[in-house]
Amino acid sequence: xxxxxxxxxxxxxxxxxxxxxxxxxxxxxxxxxxxxxxxxxxxxxxxxxxxxxxxxxxxxxxxxxxxxxxxxxxxxxxxxxxxxxxxxxxxxxxxxxxxxxxxxxxxxxxxxxxxxxxxxxxxxxxxxxxxxxxxxxxxxxxxx
Amino acid sequence: xxxxxxxxxxxxxxxxxxxxxxxxxxxxxxxxxxxxxxxxxxxxxxxxxxxxxxxxxxxxxxxxxxxxxxxxxxxxxxxxxxxxxxxxxxxxxxxxxxxxxxxxxxxxxxxxxxxxxxxxxxxxxxxxxxxxxxxxxxxxxxxx
DNA sequence: TCTCAATTAAGAATTATTCTCCTTTAGGTA
DNA sequence: TACCTAAAGGAGAATAATTCTTAATTGAGA
Numbered sequence: 001x002x003x004x005x006x007x008x009x010x011x012x013x014x015x016x017x018x019x020x021x022x023x024x025x026x027x028x029x030x031x032x033x034x035x036x037x038x039x040x041x042x043x044x045x046x047x048x049x050x051x052x053x054x055x056x057x058x059x060x061x062x063x064x065x066x067x068x069x070x071x072x073x074x075x076x077x078x079x080x081x082x083x084x085x086x087x088x089x090x091x092x093x094x095x096x097x098x099x100x101x102x103x104x105x106x107x108x109x110x111x112x113x114x115x116x117x118x119x120x121x122x123x124x125x126x127x128x129x130x131x132x133x134x135x136x137x138x139x140x141x142x143x144x
Numbered sequence: 145x146x147x148x149x150x151x152x153x154x155x156x157x158x159x160x161x162x163x164x165x166x167x168x169x170x171x172x173x174x175x176x177x178x179x180x181x182x183x184x185x186x187x188x189x190x191x192x193x194x195x196x197x198x199x200x201x202x203x204x205x206x207x208x209x210x211x212x213x214x215x216x217x218x219x220x221x222x223x224x225x226x227x228x229x230x231x232x233x234x235x236x237x238x239x240x241x242x243x244x245x246x247x248x249x250x251x252x253x254x255x256x257x258x259x260x261x262x263x264x265x266x267x268x269x270x271x272x273x274x275x276x277x278x279x280x281x282x283x284x285x286x287x288x
Numbered sequence: 289t290c291t292c293a294a295t296t297a298a299g300a301a302t303t304a305t306t307c308t309c310c311t312t313t314a315g316g317t318a
Numbered sequence: 319t320a321c322c323t324a325a326a327g328g329a330g331a332a333t334a335a336t337t338c339t340t341a342a343t344t345g346a347g348a
Contacts, residue, residue, distance in 0.1 A: 161315090
């Protein structure tokens with residue numbers, strides 16, 4: 001995702017293009033791992049050493065409100081952010097805080113069809129996401 | 145859920161049966177709305193006015209660790225707890241913090257079958273929960 | 289280039305949770 | 319039934335994550 005594209009996103013969302021906002025949004029795209037505010041601050045501090053913590057929270061809120069990013073539901077007492085705003089699912093590691101995206105169009109269609117037929121009483125569905133809990137297999141190294 | 149049954153659960157989980165633990169676990173079952181620690185404290189303060197906040201957090205942690213309750217994934221910066229520990233799904237209201245349980249055995253079987261066939265590369269699935277975002281229809285009152 | 293509403297910086301305040309230390313108690317054992 | 323002690327709880331301080339306030343800076347429209 002180029003700076004140009006990020007500027008375009010901010011512009012389309014009617015948000016002023018500021019260096020802080022560019023840096024924060026770019027951090028989310030580059031990290032691509034559902035970072036926390038603290039992760040983002042750590043990431044941008046090299047190129048933007050004087051961005052205030054309060055600014056980061058304020059910018060993150062603005063990005064969420066303007067549908068450029070989303071908050072991720074977790075059991076943590078810390079907010080994680082997602083740069084992917086189209087619907088998808090998440091793999092949650094039961095051993096760590098790792099969260100991975102999971103895209104599966106076949107599954108999406110299945111769920112769409114299922115709930116079109118069935119529906120949920122007294123509830124208007126807006127979005128269906130899977131929370132898939134489990135363990136990531138280790139990459140390389142000694143097999144356990 | 146009777147006090148007797150709750151005592152049984154604590155005993156089976158190898159947890160000492162204390163008045164605080166009984167009160168907190170009963171609160172979760174009675175409230176039955178994915179309460180926060182603060183909700184629970186408010187609920188039990190009438191019958192147990194001197195239970196310490198730190199105790200509540202400690203007891204909740206013990207109940208989670210011993211699989212008597214579960215934490216609910218949310219975007220809030222506050223932990224919600226669930227008294228239902230068998231697998232089920234959640235309806236999340238996009239307008240409030242309301243979270244409702246959603247059980248659907250047909251759906252469970254569908255998902256089970258789907259992922260048995262498909263699987264997820266480099267990931268061992270332990271549990272699949274649906275996060276269904278939407279709006280609850282208003283009960284009674286003027287139609288909007 | 290100028291202007292100003294919007295944004296940011298800085299740091300204080302708030303909220304939710306965790307930690308520490310001392311007191312109390314659940315329940316096992318004799 | 320009484321005793322004992324490891325475990326649990328109370329109280330309050332500490333920590334961490336986020337929000338708020340005020341003054342300074344700035345993006346972008348005119």
